[in-house]
């Protein structure tokens with residue numbers, strides 16, 4: 001969680017349900033948008049392909065029109081050249097024989113020339129020659145059929161004083177076929193006067209073949225048509241293709257007008273008929289591919305969005321169910337994130353906390369200085385202890401509560417620290433339970449003490465009986481002595497002794513009672529520096545009380561110059577008393593002849609426990625079997641009919657509360673040795 005991310009997340013989380021419903025309606029709308037987009041793209045592509053096709057067609061049509069126009073100009077220039085040929089032939093004025101040979105060679109060079117004639121002014125044929133490249137087209141009879149047409153053409157030529165062309169006409173052939181031909185009549189002029197005519201018969205088919213065939217005939221079908229569409233001559237082949245393009249041009253000749261028609265076919269259904277549609281198709285394919293990729297990408301994004309939303313919802317659920325308070329701060333100490341548990345803990349809303357910096361509203365006013373110092377230490381980059389530290393916060397309602405704080409640096413994805421993340425545990429309940437358990441522990445200890453006192457009561461009565469009886473008999477004796485004493489000096493000495501004994505016995509009784517009183521009185525659990533001697537002195541009268549009853553000899557063994565210990569005196573006295581009592585009870589058995597209880601205090605032997613004092617209580621009793629040893633410290637475990645089974649467990653608690661250690665070992669030659677350690681005042 002980066003510092004920039006956290007606040008935005010805080011803002012986002014409440015928006016989640018709204019975000020979900022909006023996402024659903026977005027999904028529906030997105031589907032229709034996608035359908036519309038795909039439809040539009042398809043329509044665009046179809047239009048593009050269609051336009052490209054149309055453009056291509058128009059290009060082709062324009063090309064065909066240009067070709068037709070070029071073809072017309074080619075024909076014109078050729079026809080013009082032919083006229084020049086004829087004129088030069090006329091100019092030579094050759095005699096018939098030479099004319100024949102000249103004309104035949106001309107006819108051989110121009111395949112579209114079928115026949116040349118020389119006629120006089122009346123139209124009578126003077127000379128003629130047929131093309132050597134084919135069968136003669138006319139005989140005299142068939143030629144006569146066209147006489148009128150020829151004469152009209154020549155008269156027109158005469159009128160024009162230049163070349164004139166006849167209408168086209170059909171000449172049937174012997175093989176059942178025929179030819180469409182056209183005549184050119186050129187007047188022969190000598191000194192401005194028409195003296196005759198030259199006639200040149202053209203085969204229309206051959207004009208097309210010879211003049212246009214190579215250039216235009218390969219790709220197109222070229223034909224001369226009449227204005228009504230009747231085909232007069234045709235040349236070339238049409239490639240097999242779907243679309244037919246047609247271009248027509250007029251060949252306007254003096255005396256005749258021909259229509260040249262050029263037909264070309266275009267391959268329509270080809271997938272890639274030309275570069276432009278191919279380009280458009282390629283672009284369309286690319287566009288569709290991009291669209292597909294886009295769809296895939298958007299699906300992936302949608303999935304990522306959904307995953308993110310799921311993760312967000314999961315995180316929110318997690319945050320809401322957390323009982324640990326979480327708070328993030330940036331490097332300037334400003335709060336950038338708090339979770340609901342933290343808000344609940346301190347009683348402030350998230351918006352009241354976000355962006356706040358020291359002093360925080362949940363800091364107790366008198367501790368602001370201390371907390372600010374702590375925050376400064378943290379912001380300087382010093383990591384807090386891993387096990388956390390305790391602090392006190394104040395709720396919005398003014399109540400205080402203890403918290404356990406764990407802090408860790410907040411590291412972003414780049415590995416850079418962006419702030420601090422803290423987790424808070426409200427430990428007020430824990431504290432309450434601890435307090436309760438401490439109180440009940442104290443009560444238990446007091447009860448245990450009282451139980452011991454109960455036990456001691458009978459001993460007390462027995463024990464106090466002796467000094468009191470002694471006091472009473474000394475007092476009676478003293479009274480008697482006073483009565484007899486008149487004048488006897490020795491009696492005074494006896495009286496003195498008796499009174500001294502009375503005071504001694506009375507103070508002994510008082511001591512016994514005081515020690516019981518001290519023991520029972522419940523004191524505060526204050527630790528103090530106290531000499532081990534004093535502890536031992538305090539318990540000795542009570543130990544002696546029981547030792548007396550059980551006929552046990554108590555021996556003490558104290559090192560000189562023992563350092564004072566730092567302890568709760570009452571509790572330690574109770575531990576000693578418990579151990580001594582247990583030891584004496586263990587020796588209260590017929591098999592135990594020697595009944596000696598040894599209380600020893602010395603410096604702890606091990607170097608590890610240097611600075612510690614060891615107390616030990618050893619007996620020569622029955623010892624502890626392994627079965628009993630297992631349960632020895634279990635509360636309420638006892639082997640005695642009137643025992644409570646709390647003694648040892650309390651002893652261990654007390655010793656461990658002081659940081660010490662309680663253990664037992666078998667004692668030689670028999671019995672058990674219990675020992676425990678306490679720290680010296682200097683160690684603490």
Ligand code: ADP
Pocket residue numbers: 578582583586619621622623624628632637638639640642643644645646647648649672
């Ligand atoms: P209680 O004295 O009320 O029985 P304790 O916790 O002091 O409770 O002792 C538990 C049991 O441990 C005793 O009942 C006894 O059986 C055993 N025990 C304690 N001290 C000794 C000892 N010095 N020698 C033998 N047994 C012992």
